[in-house]
C-alpha cells in the first residue's frame with residue numbers, strides 16, 4: 597500500500613520532523629542523499645560521468661550532498677548550479693562548503709551530451725510557479741537529447757500536487773521520492789515526466805493524529 601501526499605502535506609511533515617521531533621535539516625539532507633546513492637549504486641545506471649544540476653533550495657542541497665558521496669566513492673561527478681548560487685538557501689551554501697572542502701568539481705556550463713547520467717536536483721516540493729524562461733529552454737534541450745535523468749524527489753517542473761507541468765519539465769527515467777510519493781507524479785502529465793517512481797525512507801515522522809488527504813492506495 598502506498599501513501600500519497602500533496603506537497604503541502606510533505607512540507608508539513610518535514611517541518612514536524614525538524615521542529616517538533618528535533619531531527620536536523622542536515623540529517624534529512626544526508627539521508628536523502630544516501631537514499632539516492634543506494635538507488636544509483638544498484639547498477640542500473642552508467643556512472644562514468646555524472647552531472648548534478650543543482651537549484652537554490654533544499655532539493656539542490658540533496659543534490660550537492662549526493663555529489664559529495666559519489667565523489668568520495670571516486671565516481672566522476674560534477675556540480676552545475678542553475679541560478680545564482682549566492683542567492684541559495686543556507687542549507688545549500690552549507691552543503692556547497694562541504695563539497696568544496698572535499699574537492700567536488702563544479703562546472704559552469706556543461707554539455708549534457710557528455711554526461712552519462714544527469715541528476716535533477718533543481719526543484720522539488722518548493723516549486724510554486726512556472727520555471728523561469730531560461731530554465732524552460734534548458735529543460736527542453738535536455739529532453740531533446742534524451743539524456744538519462746534521475747530526479748530527486750520530483751522531476752523539475754512537475755507540480756507535486758496536481759501533476760501539472762509548470763512551463764516545462766525534465767523527463768526522468770527514475771524519480772526517487774523522499775519519505776512519500778508526491779501525488780503529482782501519479783497524475784498525467786507529471787506521471788509521464790517521472791518515469792519509474794521509487795520511494796525511499798529518510799526518517800520523516802508522522803504525528804499520530806495526522807490526516808492524509810488521500811487514502812492509501
Ligand SMILES: NC(=O)C1=CN([C@@H]2O[C@H](COP(=O)(O)OP(=O)(O)OC[C@H]3O[C@@H](n4cnc5c(N)ncnc54)[C@H](O)[C@@H]3O)[C@@H](O)[C@H]2O)[C@@H](O)CC1
Pocket residue numbers: 610611614621624625628651652653654655656658685718719720721722723724725726727728748749750774798
Ligand atoms: N526539511 C526539508 O525541507 C527537507 C527537504 N528536502 C528536499 O528539499 C526539497 C524542498 O526544498 P525547498 O522547500 O527548499 O524547495 P525547492 O528546492 O523545491 O525550491 C527552492 C525554492 O525556489 C523557489 N521557487 C519555487 N518555484 C520557483 C520558480 N518557478 N522559479 C524560481 N524560484 C522558485 C521557492 O522559494 C522554493 O522554496 C524537497 O523536494 C526535498 O528534495 C529533503 O532534503 C528532506 C528534508
Ligand SMILES: [K+]
Pocket residue numbers: 655716717718719720747748749750751752
Ligand atoms: K528535482
